[in-house]
Amino acid sequence: MHQIAEKETHLAKTAPAPSAARMREIMGFPVLAATRQDAIVAMDDHLDETKPALITFLNAHVSNVTAQNAMLGDVLRRSLILNDGVGVGIASVVLHGKSFPDNLNGTDLIPQFLRDSRHRFRIYAVGGIPGVAERAMEVFRKIAPQHSYVGTHHGYIDDAQSETVLADIAAKQADLVIVAMGSPRQEIWAAKHLMKTGGVSAICVGGLLDFVSQEKPRAPVWVRTLRSEWMFRLANEPRRLWRRYLIGNAVFMFRLGAAYIRS
Numbered sequence: 001m002h003q004i005a006e007k008e009t010h011l012a013k014t015a016p017a018p019s020a021a022r023m024r025e026i027m028g029f030p031v032l033a034a035t036r037q038d039a040i041v042a043m044d045d046h047l048d049e050t051k052p053a054l055i056t057f058l059n060a061h062v063s064n065v066t067a068q069n070a071m072l073g074d075v076l077r078r079s080l081i082l083n084d085g086v087g088v089g090i091a092s093v094v095l096h097g098k099s100f101p102d103n104l105n106g107t108d109l110i111p112q113f114l115r116d117s118r119h120r121f122r123i124y125a126v127g128g129i130p131g132v133a134e135r136a137m138e139v140f141r142k143i144a145p146q147h148s149y150v151g152t153h154h155g156y157i158d159d160a161q162s163e164t165v166l167a168d169i170a171a172k173q174a175d176l177v178i179v180a181m182g183s184p185r186q187e188i189w190a191a192k193h194l195m196k197t198g199g200v201s202a203i204c205v206g207g208l209l210d211f212v213s214q215e216k217p218r219a220p221v222w223v224r225t226l227r228s229e230w231m232f233r234l235a236n237e238p239r240r241l242w243r244r245y246l247i248g249n250a251v252f253m254f255r256l257g258a259a260y261i262r263s
Contacts, residue, residue, distance in 0.1 A: 024100070026091050027259050028066070028073070031058055031081045033092075035101045039082060040113050046080040047119065047176075052194040053201040054079040054187075057106050060087030060252040061244050062183045067255065072184035075191040082109070086227040087249065091256050095263060103227070106205045110178070111212070114144035119176075121147045124169050124200075127155035127180025128209045135213035150174050155181040162193060169197045177202040180209040 022042070023030040032042055047053045056062075056079040066073040082104040083089065092100050114121075123140070125133040133152035141149050150172040153165045169177060179186045179202050190202040210216040218224075219232035234245045 024092060024096055026058060026083070026088050026095065027063055027255065029058055029063075029076055029081055031083050031088065031092075031100075032104070033083070033100055034104075036104060036109060036112065037116070039102070039104050039109065040116050043080065043113055044118050047201055050080075051201070052199040054190055054194065055082065055201075055203040056080070056187055057082050057084040057104070057204070057206065058088055059083075059085040059105075061248055063088065063091075064248050064251055064255070065184050069184050071188055075184075075187045078191070079187075082106075085230065087252050089227070090253075091259075094256055094260050106203075106208050107211050107218070110203065110205055110208055111140065111143050114140055114147060117144075121176040122150050122172070122174045123147050123176050123178060124151045124153075124172065124174035125149075125178040125180070125209060126153050126157075126165060127178070127186070127205070128213070128215060129156070130154045132209050132213045132215050133180075135215070136209040139212045155179075155186075162189070166193055166196050169200060174200055176200070178205055178208070179203070180205045180207065182206060 022033055024033040025031070032039060034042055043055055046055065054075070056076055058076065058081050062072075062076075062084075066076065083092070083100045084105045085103065089099050089103060092098065114123075123137070125137055127133055128136070131154075133154065137149045137152055140147075151168055151174065153168065157165060174197075177190070177197075177200055179190045181189060183204075183206065186204040186206070190204055194200060194202060207216065211218045217236060219229040223229055223232050230245055230249075234241050
């Protein structure tokens with residue numbers, strides 16, 4: 001598995017990164033510690049300085065998956081990692097004595113990034129069931145009309161179908177791909193295929209397209225303010241998410257305790 005990761009994920013291992021003072025180690029991964037506006041600047045800088053560039057998010061679930069999936073860990077370490085959710089916020093307090101300046105969850109951050117970025121992108125979206133990416137791109141077009149939204153594809157693709165998607169990305173000259181397939185698939189897919197598209201950069205966004213397209217409901221603002229959106233998601237999709245949140249959160253806290261003891 002490690003050999004495959006080294007062969008197929010060509011992201012620069014020595015890519016320029018934000019100042020070390022702004023990075024915070026969370027259980028083996030350097031995570032950007034920044035306000036939302038400063039994070040947008042850091043994302044722009046990363047996209048300028050690293051070709052191809054990958055931007056990812058670390059939450060409790062992704063952290064747990066890295067403990068079992070070495071390839072995902074390799075990919076994350078070659079990306080700009082942003083903090084997502086209450087779990088890594090608690091980890092920051094436990095390991096560093098302070099919380100992150102902002103919760104940089106992708107559902108809120110990415111639309112703002114598209115609106116405020118200094119770049120003018122040609123954007124392609126991959127993810128969700130058929131129709132979701134198209135509806136999400138219409139929303140993005142209203143939020144950030146300065147970009148060109150050049151194509152979409154659903155996220156249920158195998159390796160053979162991936163070649164067709166990559167050819168379409170190249171034909172439409174996209175320079176930023178929004179990938180929403182869930183972890184670890186989206187990160188590994190993006191890293192594996194970036195170089196095949198001529199160095200196109202990617203942001204891995206989890207359920208963003210589902211929420212933006214209103215395929216799935218978003219928690220009310222007051223629930224998000226209380227940092228309890230995971231409870232809302234669990235209540236809406238208990239069969240799919242119970243293991244991730246009820247067992248996964250307990251596993252993450254156990255791992256966090258072990259990391260604290262080692263530190």
